[in-house]
Amino acid sequence: MSWIRNKQDLINRNYKGNKEEHLLKQYELFVNSSEKISSKRMAANNFYLGANTALFAVAGYLSILSKSFIVIMLSLIGIVLCLSWISNLASYKRLNSAKFRVIHELEEYLPARVFTKEDEYLKGDYTLTKLEKYIPYLFITFYMIVMVIFLPSLILNLINKINFGG
Numbered sequence: 001m002s003w004i005r006n007k008q009d010l011i012n013r014n015y016k017g018n019k020e021e022h023l024l025k026q027y028e029l030f031v032n033s034s035e036k037i038s039s040k041r042m043a044a045n046n047f048y049l050g051a052n053t054a055l056f057a058v059a060g061y062l063s064i065l066s067k068s069f070i071v072i073m074l075s076l077i078g079i080v081l082c083l084s085w086i087s088n089l090a091s092y093k094r095l096n097s098a099k100f101r102v103i104h105e106l107e108e109y110l111p112a113r114v115f116t117k118e119d120e121y122l123k124g125d126y127t128l129t130k131l132e133k134y135i136p137y138l139f140i141t142f143y144m145i146v147m148v149i150f151l152p153s154l155i156l157n158l159i160n161k162i163n164f165g166g
Helices: 018-064 068-107 114-122 128-133 133-164
Strands: none
Touching: 018 068, 018 133, 068 114, 068 133
16 A cells, blocks of 8 residues: 555554544544535536536537537637546545545554455445546537537638638
């Protein structure tokens, strides 16, 4: 476990209270806080998924109306939204990773190391996390395809307006 600098840093040796009882309470609080982070991550994913779905639907409708400029602008907004989503996912991953490193360290002082064992069994293979990080890239790909389709039309319209003064 290369991430553990010194396990002694975790436990406050100067603490005079009931260490075992309070350690268990802190462990429970920390596990609960990691569950809350996961819930917040899922809520954020739902927001980004909903926003991108709505944006893509509006862009699709406007494409039928031949509103190339607006469709391209919505696609750019969608790409920025997806980049924000990707950054958000990375932030949640760092936060949860740090929380679980602390949980694993705390488990060294408890009778059972359930989260440590679970991670050993999974060998870092969290399918949901792997899948969820590809969804923003999928939307970016869709937005790029839309832009490639509508950019020539927009350019031709601009050239026609310049050439014909209209």
